Amino acid sequence: MHILGFSGSLREGSHNTAVLRAAGRLFSDVAQLDIYSDLESLPPYNQDRDTDEPPAAVAELRRLIAEADAVLFVTPEYNGALPGQIKQVVDWGSRPYGPNAPLYGKPAAVISASVTDYGAMWANEQLRKALGLAGARVADVELAIPRIAERLNPAGELTDPETEGLVREAVNKLVNYSEALIAS
Numbered sequence: 642m643h644i645l646g647f648s649g650s651l652r653e654g655s656h657n658t659a660v661l662r663a664a665g666r667l668f669s670d671v672a673q674l675d676i677y678s679d680l681e682s683l684p685p686y687n688q689d690r691d692t693d694e695p696p697a698a699v700a701e702l703r704r705l706i707a708e709a710d711a712v713l714f715v716t717p718e719y720n721g722a723l724p725g726q727i728k729q730v731v732d733w734g735s736r737p738y739g740p741n742a743p744l745y746g747k748p749a750a751v752i753s754a755s756v757t758d759y760g761a762m763w764a765n766e767q768l769r770k771a772l773g774l775a776g777a778r779v780a781d782v783e784l785a786i787p788r789i790a791e792r793l794n795p796a797g798e799l800t801d802p803e804t805e806g807l808v809r810e811a812v813n814k815l816v817n818y819s820e821a822l823i824a825s
Contacts, residue, residue, distance in 0.1 A: 645675055645677060646675065646676045647716075648680070649768075650716075650724070656754050656755075656756070660786065661676055667812060672710075679701070680727070683698050683702060686729055686732035702730065713751075713815060714730075715752045716754075716768055717755055718753065718759075721763050723767040728768075742775065747778065748780060749815075751782065751783075753768075753786065755785075755786070756790045782815060784807055
C-alpha cells in the first residue's frame with residue numbers, strides 16, 4: 642500500500658513532520674509512506690488558474706494524490722484554525738469537482754499535534770470536515786496529540802511509548818480502512 646503524507650507545518654524542525662516520519666516508520670512493514678515535500682510551492686487556490694493546464698505544482702500534487710492508495714495528514718493549528726497551506730492541498734485536490742477529483746473517494750486520515758494542551762483538535766476537526774466535503778473517505782481516526790514537544794527527543798524523534806502506540810493505532814486504522822475500500 643502506498644500512502645501520501647502531508648505535514649501542515651513548513652518549519653524545518655516541525656513537530657508535525659516528526660510525527661509523520663514516525664508514522665512512516667511504524668507501518669513500514671505494511672505500507673510505504675511518501676511525504677509530500679513541496680507544500681510551500683503550492684499556490685493558493687484560484688479558480689481562474691484551475692484550468693486544463695493548472696500550475697505545475699498543482700498538476701504534480703494531483704498526480705501524487707491520484708497515484709496514492711490513501712492520504713495521511715498531520716497538522717498543527719494556528720490561531721485556532723487549520724493552517725492555510727494544508728487547506729490548499731484540499732482545495733486543489735478536490736478539483737475538478739466530483740468523481741474526477743484526486744481526493745474523491747480517497748481514503749484519508751488526520752492526526753494533529755500541538756505544544757498546547759489541546760493537540761490542535763480544532764484544526765483536526767476542520768481538516769476532517771474539509772476532506773469529507775471534498776469527497777475523501779475519511780477514516781474513523783481522531784488523534785489530537787497535546788504537548789508534542791514533550792514527546793519528542795532533541796533529534797525530533799517520537800520517544801513517548803503511549804503516543805507511539807496511538808500513532809500506530811491511527812495508521813493501522815487507515816491501512817485497514819483503505820484495504821477494505823480497495824477490496825469492495
